Amino acid sequence: MALGSRGFSLLRGHLGGRAMPSGTLRGAARRGPEGRRESVLQRSPLSAIPPVCPLYSHLHEATVISGTEMAKQIQKEVQRGVEAWLALGHERPHLSIVLVGDNPASHTYVRNKIRAASAIGICSELILKPKEVSQEELLDITDQLNMDPKVSGILVQLPLPEHVDERTICNGIAPGKDVDGFHIINVGRLCLDQHSFIPATAGAVWEIIKRTGIETFGKSVVVVGRSKHVGLPIAMLLHTDGDHERPGGDATVTIAHRYTPREQLKTQTRLADIVVVAAAVRKKASFITPVPGGVGPVTVATLLRNTLLAAQKVVY
Amino acid sequence: MALGSRGFSLLRGHLGGRAMPSGTLRGAARRGPEGRRESVLQRSPLSAIPPVCPLYSHLHEATVISGTEMAKQIQKEVQRGVEAWLALGHERPHLSIVLVGDNPASHTYVRNKIRAASAIGICSELILKPKEVSQEELLDITDQLNMDPKVSGILVQLPLPEHVDERTICNGIAPGKDVDGFHIINVGRLCLDQHSFIPATAGAVWEIIKRTGIETFGKSVVVVGRSKHVGLPIAMLLHTDGDHERPGGDATVTIAHRYTPREQLKTQTRLADIVVVAAAVRKKASFITPVPGGVGPVTVATLLRNTLLAAQKVVY
Numbered sequence: 001m002a003l004g005s006r007g008f009s010l011l012r013g014h015l016g017g018r019a020m021p022s023g024t025l026r027g028a029a030r031r032g033p034e035g036r037r038e039s040v041l042q043r044s045p046l047s048a049i050p051p052v053c054p055l056y057s058h059l060h061e062a063t064v065i066s067g068t069e070m071a072k073q074i075q076k077e078v079q080r081g082v083e084a085w086l087a088l089g090h091e092r093p094h095l096s097i098v099l100v101g102d103n104p105a106s107h108t109y110v111r112n113k114i115r116a117a118s119a120i121g122i123c124s125e126l127i128l129k130p131k132e133v134s135q136e137e138l139l140d141i142t143d144q145l146n147m148d149p150k151v152s153g154i155l156v157q158l159p160l161p162e163h164v165d166e167r168t169i170c171n172g173i174a175p176g177k178d179v180d181g182f183h184i185i186n187v188g189r190l191c192l193d194q195h196s197f198i199p200a201t202a203g204a205v206w207e208i209i210k211r212t213g214i215e216t217f218g219k220s221v222v223v224v225g226r227s228k229h230v231g232l233p234i235a236m237l238l239h240t241d242g243d244h245e246r247p248g249g250d251a252t253v254t255i256a257h258r259y260t261p262r263e264q265l266k267t268q269t270r271l272a273d274i275v276v277v278a279a280a281v282r283k284k285a286s287f288i289t290p291v292p293g294g295v296g297p298v299t300v301a302t303l304l305r306n307t308l309l310a311a312q313k314v315v316y
Numbered sequence: 317m318a319l320g321s322r323g324f325s326l327l328r329g330h331l332g333g334r335a336m337p338s339g340t341l342r343g344a345a346r347r348g349p350e351g352r353r354e355s356v357l358q359r360s361p362l363s364a365i366p367p368v369c370p371l372y373s374h375l376h377e378a379t380v381i382s383g384t385e386m387a388k389q390i391q392k393e394v395q396r397g398v399e400a401w402l403a404l405g406h407e408r409p410h411l412s413i414v415l416v417g418d419n420p421a422s423h424t425y426v427r428n429k430i431r432a433a434s435a436i437g438i439c440s441e442l443i444l445k446p447k448e449v450s451q452e453e454l455l456d457i458t459d460q461l462n463m464d465p466k467v468s469g470i471l472v473q474l475p476l477p478e479h480v481d482e483r484t485i486c487n488g489i490a491p492g493k494d495v496d497g498f499h500i501i502n503v504g505r506l507c508l509d510q511h512s513f514i515p516a517t518a519g520a521v522w523e524i525i526k527r528t529g530i531e532t533f534g535k536s537v538v539v540v541g542r543s544k545h546v547g548l549p550i551a552m553l554l555h556t557d558g559d560h561e562r563p564g565g566d567a568t569v570t571i572a573h574r575y576t577p578r579e580q581l582k583t584q585t586r587l588a589d590i591v592v593v594a595a596a597v598r599k600k601a602s603f604i605t606p607v608p609g610g611v612g613p614v615t616v617a618t619l620l621r622n623t624l625l626a627a628q629k630v631v632y
Contacts, residue, residue: 184508185500191503191504191544192544220580228508252572252573252575252576253571255568257555257568265568268570
């Protein structure tokens with residue numbers, strides 16, 4: 001199961017109606033490769049920030065992070081992991097992707113994943129189905145993939161047509177092959193700080209923060225967005241205990257969302273050491289990591305790492 | 317699975333070393349019937365609060381809530397529910413409690429649960445095991461209870477001896493009989509805003525907030541404590557979408573914990589509309605709801621409601 005473009009259009013209103021100042025940032029406000037706006041901002045101490053600044057005036061304080069470079073680094077690590085795995089006599093990791101319908105964005109995301117998998121030595125297969133496919137047939141497909149020993153990881157690209165219940169399909173994938181981490185057991189394990197497949201976008205945000213050397217212990221973090229695939233797992237990773245089975249960030253985390261009043265959000269982001277924007281607040285926040293070249297490529301890299309972990313059966 | 321006394325002793329340090337002013341509050345700093353300190357505080361507008369007040373100076377702003385009265389009300393509702401269920405020709409709901417060892421606090425909690433169950437017409441049985449019991453034997457017991465059609469709900473009182481893995485035991489209870497809501501699938505479902513057995517303490521805090529008429533939509537809430545049985549489910553209930561299958565509170569939630577710096581916690585609680593203390597900060601915060609007579613009795617009442625729901629099979 002993989003997520004396509006999602007966002008909270010209402011949030012934009014809360015973030016204010018003024019136009020974004022131009023020329024103050026790297027990266028454009030275009031739609032990224034995954035259509036999402038997850039962005040990481042680290043700021044200098046509070047004293048440097050005017051007391052009533054709107055959200056976007058943090059701009060000149062922002063550290064702009066190149067996701068593209070970081071993705072390359074992670075992909076190299078996964079590639080080395082794949083080679084070491086093969087050298088031990090194991091089969092090549094294999095990712096099966098189920099893609100339903102003809103949503104152009106979904107096709108693009110899937111193409112990116114397949115291309116990246118191929119580049120680092122992970123096999124993939126693409127199972128295309130028309131948008132009229134029944135839920136039953138999709139469950140038959142995941143059943144077959146679950147039982148197939150050559151398949152390491154399974155991913156059903158979201159969104160699915162309305163007549164299909166996404167939750168049922170997510171739960172139809174064997175937890176040990178659920179490289180998107182959307183199966184109910186992987187959700188539960190993530191929330192209990194146990195080893196699990198961490199949803200790729202949340203994993204990417206974690207990698208970006210950690211590899212950039214941003215301290216989270218005892219820091220104040222605002223996560224804007226409470227989606228189950230992005231905002232929630234990010235909040236889980238960042239607030240939980242660094243000494244648990246799956247270590248967390250030990251940050252104090254505030255989860256803001258479409259119903260967070262604008263003034264409250266301003267106050268919270270002003271107090272925060274780190275702001276993670278995990279919602280489509282296009283005009284106001286897309287400048288913090290460049291898009292494209294932000295979280296998107298790192299997301300693909302973490303998905304491939306999950307596929308290697310699935311092949312190695314280190315989570316289950 | 318049920319939780320005994322737990323707490324974050326380190327947090328106390330963060331909350332400051334000054335002595336609690338006496339005579340300004342109802343309720344003593346004694347250990348409650350469940351040994352926990354979950355407390356709810358609603359404050360008047362920010363302007364009324366001095367800018368550098370320590371946490372406990374919010375005292376005179378606090379609404380003190382009687383958990384005992386609310387628990388009676390919920391128990392009456394559950395009792396009526398049981399009677400209606402029996403009138404339809406169904407069997408009486410039955411709660412099986414497994415109690416290991418001779419921890420006096422655990423015995424007291426279990427006694428309270430059995431007494432309350434009996435008072436509202438829920439059958440219960442107590443399975444006592446010495447502290448040397450093996451994990452295997454405990455799993456055999458839960459297996460038998462899982463299969464027994466007369467058993468509606470199963471509860472293993474925590475903590476368990478060190479040689480037993482609590483997570484394994486929690487996952488050994490059938491999700492549909494897991495009235496404490498600690499099975500991995502119930503955790504996952506809670507976090508995805510699906511119907512599930514809500515852990516009793518979190519359910520109690522929710523009831524207290526809602527029945528007191530405290531608005532949560534768009535409000536700022538600080539949850540102090542990130543335990544998987546108390547703090548986390550409270551944060552989940554309060555921040556999530558009011559329109560989802562299991563409605564949430566639509567609040568902006570900040571999760572604070574033992575590593576939240578004292579100054580940060582002060583700032584956050586000063587900004588908050590509601591503070592839920594879900595950690596054992598005995599000396600500093602136990603005054604907000606009276607103990608005993610605070611969350612404890614409501615927790616027992618919500619556990620019994622879960623038992624009725626289990627009998628009615630409305631969650632699974």
